[in-house]
Amino acid sequence: MRRDIFQAIADPTRRAILTLIAWQAMTPNAIAENFNSSRQAVSKHLRILSECELIKQEHQGREIYYSLEVDKMKEVDVWLAQFRAIWESKFNQLDELLEKMKTQAEK
Amino acid sequence: MRRDIFQAIADPTRRAILTLIAWQAMTPNAIAENFNSSRQAVSKHLRILSECELIKQEHQGREIYYSLEVDKMKEVDVWLAQFRAIWESKFNQLDELLEKMKTQAEK
DNA sequence: ATTTTGTGAAACCAAATGATTGCACATATA
DNA sequence: TATATGTGCAATCATTTGGTTTCACAAAAT
Structure with missing residues (x-):
């Protein structure tokens, strides 16, 4: 299971997610609303982006805000x-x- | 079959090929010598890179020189x-x- | 004319990918 | 306390990917 930034940005949905949260943190549900695929599919993309540290999480109650790790x-x-x-x-x-x-x- | 530059550069071998031919055109055989995989495998990578126009060919007798399409x-x-x-x-x-x-x- | 060399293409295969469905669980809200 | 909400994870599946093997063919060398 390769997991590097180039593999991460190869997927168009993931690139769109990165653009979406670039300037403002968003929850998985809010992100998923922008796509046709299911919430779980988006969740998997978020996991991949997290694993190669392109995004970071911030827990706030039961909500999780994802934001861009711009340095990566x-x-x-x-x-x-x-x-x-x-x-x-x-x-x-x-x-x-x-x-x-x-x-x-x-x- | 997705075929865009981001998918093209997702593969480490293809990134290495791009670096290899960046400054000087090379034939498939010469390129393949730098990798462990077979000539045919490299040939397939070259085809993918060609299809998304990241590289260009120049025929010279029976040899084909591949070089970077830097604008892409x-x-x-x-x-x-x-x-x-x-x-x-x-x-x-x-x-x-x-x-x-x-x-x-x-x- | 025959053989060697440089290359691409097709057939095939194991592994990875992206998606869906169903579930688990913690945190709000009634 | 019971229910609703926000989220992650596992199982499953069709498709894509990257590799090898085999073949075809044109250009050069013998």
Whole structure:
């Protein structure tokens, strides 16, 4: 059972959940109202997101508020950095320039 | 059969492939040498990466060179932007400051 | 012309995934 | 105290996934 952030954000429902609770904590029921699948299905998604620490819980009476663990999202950013280095590189920008000149020359 | 970039980068082997060919195009055989799985397994990964246009092919005789389609990687970056907005926000930085003050006060 | 090499595709299989249903249990509310 | 509510967990199931094996075929080498 793989359980890392990349596997976690692979599912579109989980990505939607992350967006939903990004700015404000929500209970499982409130979250589930936004989807077509059952409350239990959403609950399983929340467990997966919790297990890889992309979200955190805060108990309040019998309600549980889930919120984003924004620092964990940075790990995706860190992985992405290696590619950002490429698309921001001079070489790549030169490529684009040459490509642009070529297509314009064809007109 | 879902086929989007997030599902594509969910697999660790595929992420490794992307890193491997990021700066220099490689043939399937050359790529496969870096992994324990079979050439055919790598070939399937390449197909998935191709289908969601994260990589591109360039035929050269009977060899095929695969290289990164770096612009496609930007889509992950676009999605991540909404969370970057949070971790760069004043609110979040204030949270961290308060947290820091609290832990220091405990010492 | 025959053999070797580089590659993709199909068939098959075990394991993982995402969903549903049914249940358990703690906390509110009547 | 009895009932309703909010939630997690286990069992089950169809589908997807990632891998291997086998085959096909075109391009290069002999």
